[in-house]
Amino acid sequence: MISIIREQDPEAVRTFLAALPDWFGIPSANEHYVRAAGEKESYLARVDGAVVGAALVDRHFPQTGEIHLIAVLPEHHGGGVGSALLEAIEEDLRGDGAQLLEVKTVGESFEDPGYAATRAFYAARGFLPLEEMTDYDWDGPTLIMVKLLSPS
Template structure:
């Protein structure tokens, strides 16, 4: 991995650029608009992965309870995929939550009953950073299956 620094910050323009460069995951313009709006919303925590070429990744979190948060969005510029950027973002989220009393992190993604290779890659990534599948339900985030995955944070 080239030098990447994960920092707190908001960049709606970079969020849109990265999401639009990932049409296999973010091909719905309305969804992209919603994520960009969330980037601007102070109800969401926002981390940026910044390299020498600028912002190459983003993570949005939403704290639902003191103990539990949701990884609402994670996206990495396609030129930086598989370089450790996503892992660095997740680990920074985990570290910040642990420091602030968090014990559980969840994420929603497209469930395995919807066969789509890009989301199979997504689920494999989440497993590689410590998430465990919990439940699959239809109609939560879209009309198809949503898989809820969780990661216990333990204590720091």
């Protein structure tokens, strides 16, 4: 059974990122995420008591939220952990009156099977592509995806 708790755990995030080098292979970016795990709204996913996933959320405005990070240990990919994290985020945002959720990921014009799976994950959960831009925070394309949050 998957349980989601609200708790900051930078070292758990460090562990997840190290286990996902195909997605998180830039050491300076990883350190940014580890620092952010001690500052941002944080969610941890547990299976049988072990932490297997984490999510970080930014709240730039009361009406919106942004997924800063979702990371799930590879052996738990496809097991509902990412979906459970996303559902907890959406529930909290709706409860606070937010109406829109955003996520940035690698754009489609950068061919990579891992990021294709990431985009498919978000699309299957109601996210729509909004804009793809280059030179946002790396040399390749960044895709902004958004999801309208229905009232709770």
